[in-house]
Amino acid sequence: ADEGSGSCRSVSRCARTGGPVNRIGPAELRYLALLIAMADSDTERQPPEAVAADEPFLTSLDLFLFSLIAGLLIYWFIFRKKKEEIPEFKPLPIQTAAARETSFIEKMKKTGKNIVVFYGSQTGTAEEFSNRLSKDAHRYGMRGMAADPEEYDMSELSRLTEIENSICVFCMATYGEGDPTDNAQDFYDWLQEVDVDLSGVNFTVFGLGNKTYEHYNAMGKYVDKRLEELGAQRIFDLGMGDDDANLEEDFVSWREQFWPAVCEHFGVEATGDESSIRQYELVVHTDMHTSKVYSGELGRLKSFETQKPPFDTKNPFLASVTANRKLNKGGSRHLMHLELDITGSKIRYESGDHVAVYPVNDSAIVNKIGELLGVDLDTVISLNNLDEESNKKHPFPCPTTYRTALTHYLDITSTPRTNVLYELAQYATEPKEQETLRKMASSSPEGKGLYNSWVLEAKRNILAILQDMPSLRPPLDHLCELMPRLQARYYSIASSSKVHANSLHICAVVVEYETKTGRVNKGVATNWLKNKVVTDNGHKSTVPMYVRKSQFRLPFKASNPVIMIGPGTGIAPFMGFIQERGWLKEQGKEVGETVLYYGCRYKNEDFLYQEELEKFQKNGVLTQLNVAFSRDQEQKRYVQHLLKENKEHLWKLIHSENAHIYVCGDARNMARDVQNAFYEIASELGGLAHAQAVDYIKKLMTKGRYSQDVWS
Numbered sequence: 001a002d003e004g005s006g007s008c009r010s011v012s013r014c015a016r017t018g019g020p021v022n023r024i025g026p027a028e029l030r031y032l033a034l035l036i037a038m039a040d041s042d043t044e045r046q047p048p049e050a051v052a053a054d055e056p057f058l059t060s061l062d063l064f065l066f067s068l069i070a071g072l073l074i075y076w077f078i079f080r081k082k083k084e085e086i087p088e089f090k091p092l093p094i095q096t097a098a099a100r101e102t103s104f105i106e107k108m109k110k111t112g113k114n115i116v117v118f119y120g121s122q123t124g125t126a127e128e129f130s131n132r133l134s135k136d137a138h139r140y141g142m143r144g145m146a147a148d149p150e151e152y153d154m155s156e157l158s159r160l161t162e163i164e165n166s167i168c169v170f171c172m173a174t175y176g177e178g179d180p181t182d183n184a185q186d187f188y189d190w191l192q193e194v195d196v197d198l199s200g201v202n203f204t205v206f207g208l209g210n211k212t213y214e215h216y217n218a219m220g221k222y223v224d225k226r227l228e229e230l231g232a233q234r235i236f237d238l239g240m241g242d243d244d245a246n247l248e249e250d251f252v253s254w255r256e257q258f259w260p261a262v263c264e265h266f267g268v269e270a271t272g273d274e275s276s277i278r279q280y281e282l283v284v285h286t287d288m289h290t291s292k293v294y295s296g297e298l299g300r301l302k303s304f305e306t307q308k309p310p311f312d313t314k315n316p317f318l319a320s321v322t323a324n325r326k327l328n329k330g331g332s333r334h335l336m337h338l339e340l341d342i343t344g345s346k347i348r349y350e351s352g353d354h355v356a357v358y359p360v361n362d363s364a365i366v367n368k369i370g371e372l373l374g375v376d377l378d379t380v381i382s383l384n385n386l387d388e389e390s391n392k393k394h395p396f397p398c399p400t401t402y403r404t405a406l407t408h409y410l411d412i413t414s415t416p417r418t419n420v421l422y423e424l425a426q427y428a429t430e431p432k433e434q435e436t437l438r439k440m441a442s443s444s445p446e447g448k449g450l451y452n453s454w455v456l457e458a459k460r461n462i463l464a465i466l467q468d469m470p471s472l473r474p475p476l477d478h479l480c481e482l483m484p485r486l487q488a489r490y491y492s493i494a495s496s497s498k499v500h501a502n503s504l505h506i507c508a509v510v511v512e513y514e515t516k517t518g519r520v521n522k523g524v525a526t527n528w529l530k531n532k533v534v535t536d537n538g539h540k541s542t543v544p545m546y547v548r549k550s551q552f553r554l555p556f557k558a559s560n561p562v563i564m565i566g567p568g569t570g571i572a573p574f575m576g577f578i579q580e581r582g583w584l585k586e587q588g589k590e591v592g593e594t595v596l597y598y599g600c601r602y603k604n605e606d607f608l609y610q611e612e613l614e615k616f617q618k619n620g621v622l623t624q625l626n627v628a629f630s631r632d633q634e635q636k637r638y639v640q641h642l643l644k645e646n647k648e649h650l651w652k653l654i655h656s657e658n659a660h661i662y663v664c665g666d667a668r669n670m671a672r673d674v675q676n677a678f679y680e681i682a683s684e685l686g687g688l689a690h691a692q693a694v695d696y697i698k699k700l701m702t703k704g705r706y707s708q709d710v711w712s
């Protein structure tokens with residue numbers, strides 16, 4: 001074997017040097033000499049009589065030598081080659097991305113822009129605000145562009161000084177527990193790691209948050225502080241919008257002061273040009289084949305017909321609905337449990353994760369908009385960006401029909417923002433209606449008050465506005481340009497993949513209410529899900545979805561106790577937690593105490609998953625099931641009251657047994673009241689002053705032992 005490999009090395013070496021490959025090497029000669037010596041010794045060992053008696057015409061030595069010579073000739077003939085040319089390996093050119101793909105600086109230079117507005121957006125609002133700011137720039141003799149930080153090389157920020165009178169604006173939403181949005185995660189990581197000099201770079205930040213959450217506007221505050229630390233110059237104060245109050249008003253008020261500050265800093269004046277600027281142009285397709293027309297897909301054309309993993313925000317999986325049942329036994333509300341089949345999708349989830357669902361708008365609303373505007377909704381159109389250098393070629397997948405855009409891509413049920421009213425005002429032929437629209441879009445106290453009462457408090461969506469202003473009949477393509485994108489809805493998964501590997505469960509309450517105008521508004525996603533029967537005319541009902549990972553996780557050690565507080569549909573992630581703790585017990589693992597605090601209105605009406613929870617308690621999976629029925633008695637009783645009643649046991653679990661606390665549900669009231677209850681328990685039983693008790697609970701949060709999955 002060694003000689004064989006040596007032979008290979010010899011041939012290889014000859015090929016590399018360009019020498020002949022038919023030469024017998026030293027190893028072969030040694031091998032030949034050894035064989036001849038062996039043959040001679042065999043002859044010598046035979047008796048002379050035997051040699052003489054039957055000496056053949058050819059001796060064995062002759063035969064051996066003849067065979068050896070023949071073999072060498074065959075070897076030479078087979079492996080005879082002409083001198084091998086050494087192949088010339090040319091270095092491959094390094095593929096570099098075109099500058100315009102990742103360099104916002106080069107793009108700004110090429111297009112004559114001097115304002116870039118980056119957005120960190122989870123639901124589309126921050127992106128919408130950034131588009132509005134970039135469009136504002138022309139009114140001040142400047143040119144702006146909105147940009148997704150995920151698409152650009154943010155290390156180029158220091159190069160912004162190469163562009164005269166330049167400024168970067170950041171519209172940054174805070175997501176979850178003080179986290180960056182998905183598209184701003186890389187930028188956030190970069191800011192934390194770098195020590196770059198941003199001297200001479202002008203910036204300002206507007207943050208989008210919600211005061212009901214623990215870490216209000218954390219992302220906006222961090223970006224503002226960090227850019228200043230790196231030497232950038234703040235030209236206007238940090239703005240903070242509160243979605244729990246009036247985010248639109250907060251933004252408009254900040255914007256009205258921001259632009260004068262820009263003018264003062266750069267020594268420019270407003271041009272007085274208040275005209276509307278279209279960002280997209282309409283193209284009508286009269287002879288396009290349906291195979292080239294988007295029909296609701298979010299990314300790849302026909303992706304719903306040929307599903308390919310991985311499944312994510314631009315490529316959702318069409319999951320079949322295998323169960324859809326009403327959970328509550330009575331009352332006016334509809335609380336539902338759905339099961340989605342994810343077999344074959346390669347989707348993996350853990351208890352505590354969220355499922356994102358892409359809903360569809362009510363066809364009745366879509367048809368009414370088409371009728372009011374006198375448009376054939378099945379017209380195939382494209383809206384093409386007038387800025388050819390923009391990464392965003394269309395506001396939604398194109399080409400498509402008006403019907404598909406209004407059904408799948410646009411949010412037509414939320415209250416329009418003031419910029420939409422401003423843009424639409426030009427199409428109102430009745431002077432009074434035009435004046436009303438312009439007033440609501442203004443920053444005057446009277447205008448803000450009118451917008452709050454007529455639009456926000458009355459919950460008027462675009463259809464209601466069109467109905468209540470008969471002279472307002474805008475072109476549908478402009479309306480489609482102005483409407484925000486329809487966003488995915490997120491639900492806490494109500495199952496464990498350890499028990500349900502090929503399905504995930506949703507628990508939700510159907511949203512439906514009457515407005516001040518007497519109209520009935522319905523939640524887009526919940527009403528759509530409510531009508532998802534298992535089979536629809538012989539076809540399986542499907543839901544476009546994907547799984548978004550969460551930090552809401554069971555403790556790594558199953559032996560740690562868990563305290564779960566989740567009234568109403570806040571029970572959802574805890575169904576998954578309890579299922580998983582039960583599975584762990586079945587595997588023979590040591591599982592700590594599993595304590596649930598649940599709340600609902602009436603025991604006989606909306607006690608969700610009552611049978612399942614009582615069974616878990618009977619089997620010892622749930623060590624405690626504490627339920628507060630808020631309206632079964634005269635004095636209202638909530639989960640925070642039960643916490644205080646069981647304070648000694650809770651304090652023992654938390655302080656002595658390393659318990660993990662989980663809260664899911666309403667952020668505005670419940671989550672805050674529960675947190676205050678824990679402050680009181682820590683203060684009373686831990687002998688702490690209030691400030692120390694607050695610090696104690698905050699440290700639990702920092703250590704990951706107090707987690708919240710809340711919404712407002």
